[in-house]
Amino acid sequence: MTADPHSGAEPVLDAIATTRAIRRYTADPIPDEDLSRILFAATRAPSGSNRQSFRFLVLRDGPNAADAKAILGEAFRAGWSAKRSDDGYGAGSGADPDSPKARTGRAMQHFVDHFEETPVVVLACMVGRKGHLTDGGSVYPACQNLLLAARALGYGGVMTMWHAPVEDQLRELLAIPDDVFVMATIPLGIPQGNHGPVRRRPVGELVFDDAWESGAAWATEPPGTRHTSAGPRSRS
Amino acid sequence: MTADPHSGAEPVLDAIATTRAIRRYTADPIPDEDLSRILFAATRAPSGSNRQSFRFLVLRDGPNAADAKAILGEAFRAGWSAKRSDDGYGAGSGADPDSPKARTGRAMQHFVDHFEETPVVVLACMVGRKGHLTDGGSVYPACQNLLLAARALGYGGVMTMWHAPVEDQLRELLAIPDDVFVMATIPLGIPQGNHGPVRRRPVGELVFDDAWESGAAWATEPPGTRHTSAGPRSRS
Numbered sequence: 001m002t003a004d005p006h007s008g009a010e011p012v013l014d015a016i017a018t019t020r021a022i023r024r025y026t027a028d029p030i031p032d033e034d035l036s037r038i039l040f041a042a043t044r045a046p047s048g049s050n051r052q053s054f055r056f057l058v059l060r061d062g063p064n065a066a067d068a069k070a071i072l073g074e075a076f077r078a079g080w081s082a083k084r085s086d087d088g089y090g091a092g093s094g095a096d097p098d099s100p101k102a103r104t105g106r107a108m109q110h111f112v113d114h115f116e117e118t119p120v121v122v123l124a125c126m127v128g129r130k131g132h133l134t135d136g137g138s139v140y141p142a143c144q145n146l147l148l149a150a151r152a153l154g155y156g157g158v159m160t161m162w163h164a165p166v167e168d169q170l171r172e173l174l175a176i177p178d179d180v181f182v183m184a185t186i187p188l189g190i191p192q193g194n195h196g197p198v199r200r201r202p203v204g205e206l207v208f209d210d211a212w213e214s215g216a217a218w219a220t221e222p223p224g225t226r227h228t229s230a231g232p233r234s235r236s
Numbered sequence: 237m238t239a240d241p242h243s244g245a246e247p248v249l250d251a252i253a254t255t256r257a258i259r260r261y262t263a264d265p266i267p268d269e270d271l272s273r274i275l276f277a278a279t280r281a282p283s284g285s286n287r288q289s290f291r292f293l294v295l296r297d298g299p300n301a302a303d304a305k306a307i308l309g310e311a312f313r314a315g316w317s318a319k320r321s322d323d324g325y326g327a328g329s330g331a332d333p334d335s336p337k338a339r340t341g342r343a344m345q346h347f348v349d350h351f352e353e354t355p356v357v358v359l360a361c362m363v364g365r366k367g368h369l370t371d372g373g374s375v376y377p378a379c380q381n382l383l384l385a386a387r388a389l390g391y392g393g394v395m396t397m398w399h400a401p402v403e404d405q406l407r408e409l410l411a412i413p414d415d416v417f418v419m420a421t422i423p424l425g426i427p428q429g430n431h432g433p434v435r436r437r438p439v440g441e442l443v444f445d446d447a448w449e450s451g452a453a454w455a456t457e458p459p460g461t462r463h464t465s466a467g468p469r470s471r472s
Contacts (some may be wrong), residue, residue: 001264003390003426011244012251012388016277016381021286028237032454039443039455041252044316044434045380049319051249051462052420052437055444060445084287129369134397134419136372139333141380141395143373144281145252152248154239159368159377175448184369190239196365201288207275208291208296218268219275228286231296 001150015152016022017222020157020198023111025189028163029119029229034153038188039122041149045142048134054142057123067173072185073115079162080112118187123170126181129188139183144185157192159184199226200202238337251388253287253458256434258392259347261425263294269324270389274424275358277385280379284370289377293359293410302352304409308421309351315398320363358382359399359406362417376421385425393424437463 006012030038037057052234059065084105088094094101124146126139143159150157163170163185170182200206202221209216242248266274271467275292283289295301320341324330330337360382377394385395396471399406399421406418436442445452 001262001426003264003266003270003296004342005390006247006251006388008244008247009390011242011247011387012276013273013385014244015242017280018387019282021282026237028239029241033374034239036455037249039452040439040457042250043442044253044255046257046383046434047254048397049323050435052442052464055442057444057446057448058452059446062450063437064446074419087285096271105448128382132397133365133371133417134400135318135369135399137379137395137420140373140376140385142350144380145384147282149252152242152245154241154245159373161284161368161373164370167258168313174446177448180448181369184316184373190237199284201278203276203279204289206279206288210293210295210300210410212293212413212416214298216275216294219272221276228288 015148018197019148019151021158022189022191023107023158023187024192025117025118025156025187026192028190029120030078030155030188030190034155035120037153038146038149040153042124042142042146043143047138047142051128053138054126055125055127055180056146057125057143057176059121060119062171063161068170069116069118069121069143071169071173072121072163073112074080074165075166076112076115076160076162078165080108112170119189120187122186122188123182124158124184124186125176126183127179129179129181130145134184142227143184143186150188154190155188157186157188159186161185176189197224197226199228202227211219238441251384253389254430254433255384255395256432258425258427259343259394259423260391261353261355261423262428263353264426265356266424266426267389270391271356274382274385274391278360278382280376281306281381283374283377287364287374289362289364289374291361291363291416292378292382293361293412295357295359300409301357304406305352305354305357305451307347307409308357308399312348312351312396312398314401316344320344323446355425356423358393358419358422358424359410359414359418360422362419363413363415365417372419379420379422382422390426391424392427393422395420395422397421425455433460433462435464438463
């Protein structure tokens with residue numbers, strides 16, 4: 001018996017390979033119908049015992065949205081400012097304005113400077129925290145569904161954690177209960193610029209067969225796959 | 237400006253909506269080429285600062301695989317035995333052999349009884365644990381990519397956590413370093429039976445607009461969407 005591939009296997013694999021972080025958006029809103037499909041896709045994700053402990057709080061242009069985006073914008077600017085300094089974005093190769101590091105730095109600055117203009121911001125929340133390392137297994141698959149569906153429909157976004165220092169402010173503003181946790185903040189919009197293949201380490205560094213760091217000879221990459229250097233990108 | 241949908245948007249959204257937990261597999265192996273594509277898709281996922289803290293240890297038929305599957309099989313049988321009792325699978329509606337609860341119970345029993353025969357078992361691991369609630373945000377998006385790619389190519393699997401009690405045994409057998417954590421165990425194979433739309437709560441219970449539990453009027457579901465009852469499935 002052989003597997004029976006989905007009739008649209010290639011578009012699925014292509015979407016997965018080209019869903020990269022998008023941090024620059026046009027000013028256009030996301031139409032209700034598309035936003036609905038994106039959020040529906042998110043909720044199709046698996047979760048522990050199918051308990052569906054994910055919740056999505058969507059910020060657009062309602063009474064709270066501008067305030068929430070302003071709180072987040074401040075936090076994102078502070079987060080980027082700390083990271084830029086800690087990770088030395090202006091030093092080393094970053095001193096060359098044409099380096100990838102410098103380009104990333106400019107993109108990040110633009111992202112946080114314009115955060116309040118983001119058309120849609122989704123707070124991915126978790127109810128029923130158990131305090132296990134694996135808790136996120138019931139929320140982050142849904143976040144990835146959301147990003148893939150957005151990409152399929154022509155939108156882009158990025159999963160961020162810079163809401164953490166202002167989580168209590170958001171909780172108060174948005175009436176989020178104390179036992180609910182904001183697991184990710186996901187801005188969404190129409191990309192300025194392109195999607196395109198993501199850049200990762202060589203698969204041989206990430207996929208092992210039968211034992212830790214034992215190479216998987218069968219694990220190959222499509223021609224033209226682009227790589228990051230080993231180690232954290234921000235320290236490269 | 238309007239969004240520019242991916243040429244294969246519908247297959248992507250369809251794959252997301254029909255990737256459900258698959259726990260019965262044929263005895264057939266997964267060909268190298270397909271397994272490679274599935275794992276490549278996993279590694280395309282986002283992670284914090286693109287640090288790619290996910291690693292995938294694949295168990296097929298190498299020297300360690302049978303031992304690892306046996307260790308996992310014992311743990312899965314113990315896990316299911318505890319859950320069956322705790323969640324009262326034989327009681328209430330589960331006493332009726334035709335009830336969804338009883339069917340789920342039989343499927344789970346078959347799954348754990350035949351665990352050792354699973355063609356491929358993937359241990360999704362995390363390096364660089366920080367001890368944050370959001371740590372899983374760097375691993376579980378990759379697990380969802382893996383499951384979606386498997387579904388696209390005609391395979392099925394399920395994300396499970398029942399390895400936890402035997403994580404140290406696996407670490408020793410497979411030479412996994414102490415500071416690496418097994419975040420999920422994902423069995424994969426050709427499904428016996430069908431994929432099909434997943435069953436979740438109504439979207440109105442999961443998606444809010446502008447404030448917690450504030451209904452999102454724009455969030456709708458496709459006709460024919462099937463629902464779980466509110467609350468944990470295993471307690472229904």
